[in-house]
Amino acid sequence: MKKLFALIISVALVFCIMSISASADDASENITVNDGQTVFIFENGVSSEMQSRFIADYYNLDDNGAETYGLTCTLLGHKLESTNTITITHKVRATSPRCLKEYFTFEACSRCDYTNTTLIHSEYISCC
Numbered sequence: 001m002k003k004l005f006a007l008i009i010s011v012a013l014v015f016c017i018m019s020i021s022a023s024a025d026d027a028s029e030n031i032t033v034n035d036g037q038t039v040f041i042f043e044n045g046v047s048s049e050m051q052s053r054f055i056a057d058y059y060n061l062d063d064n065g066a067e068t069y070g071l072t073c074t075l076l077g078h079k080l081e082s083t084n085t086i087t088i089t090h091k092v093r094a095t096s097p098r099c100l101k102e103y104f105t106f107e108a109c110s111r112c113d114y115t116n117t118t119l120i121h122s123e124y125i126s127c128c
């Protein structure tokens with residue numbers, strides 16, 4: 001049952017990513033946060049809290065530090081909200097294609113500090 005669920009989620013994700021890519025040129029569809037060298041492209045309608053939690057996680061990807069789970073989450077499981085996000089980090093490499101585009105799925109619990117960032121796909125693009 002879990003496997004089936006995971007399969008459905010991944011299929012849904014692929015469709016979401018495809019629709020993000022298709023509408024990436026349309027600025028009104030997505031929320032773009034420019035943070036110096038890195039541009040974060042969030043799905044339309046994502047809360048600003050989810051955005052800042054993703055950005056914080058993005059910069060701490062290697063840090064699997066202790067997270068504090070609330071008692072409710074320990075008993076009942078997390079109340080997860082999930083979203084797909086694309087990041088573009090400009091001028092990562094010296095030669096073209098220089099810019100790194102990464103596709104993430106991000107889950108965050110609205111009751112506690114739990115977050116989960118998964119890199120789905122990454123590619124180099126020539127954009128600048």
Ligand SMILES: [Zn+2]
Nearest residue numbers: 073078109112
């Ligand atoms: Zn939780």
Ligand SMILES: [Zn+2]
Nearest residue numbers: 090099127128
């Ligand atoms: Zn670039």
